[in-house]
Amino acid sequence: MAEETFEKKLRKLPSDAVDLETFYEIVYMDDDDSHAYSAEIVYGFFSQAEESFKEIDEALKQKELGVIVKTAKFLEGSSQTLGLSKVTDGLLKIQDDCNKQIEDGNEELDSFLERIMKALKSVKADYSVVKGAFKEVYDIEDDEEDDEDN
Secondary structure, X not given: OHHHHHHHHHHOOOOOOOOHHHHHHHHOOOOOXXXXXXXXXXXXXXXXXXXXXXXXXXXXXXXXXXXHHHHHHHHHHHHHHHOOHHHHHHHHHHHXXXXXXXXXXXXXXXXXXXXXHXXXXXXXXXXXXXXXXXXXXXXXXXXXXXXXXX
8 A cells, every 4th residue: 555655656746857767767676665765865866966056056156167067967967867857958958058168168158157057047946846746755854954045
């Protein structure tokens, strides 16, 4: 019965933001009905994402495009593993845009950074949606403060 409830919760994940087929690959590695393994992976991603967002925010302030690319690529790999399609796509776009700016430098830097900040805000919004959905799936309480201003 508990498995059915978990399955129903999984089906409620936003299909436009989470590739369930990819995420099920993680869930299938769970040893039991506690889903401890997949929960640990998801919790780990939350921590990793929030730390990465802080690093990208700081790199934007310092105008360090290389750091933005490196950190976005790192987080993109993790989000792709979990099937977080919207987060992955947004991070890929940030990487591509930064790489083009590094290579060409065609856009005025402050204007470019403003555009990247907007793109990052969109990625953070997509992340917040999937984080909230996963909190419901895994019955995670809001015992710690959420960073709404990521």
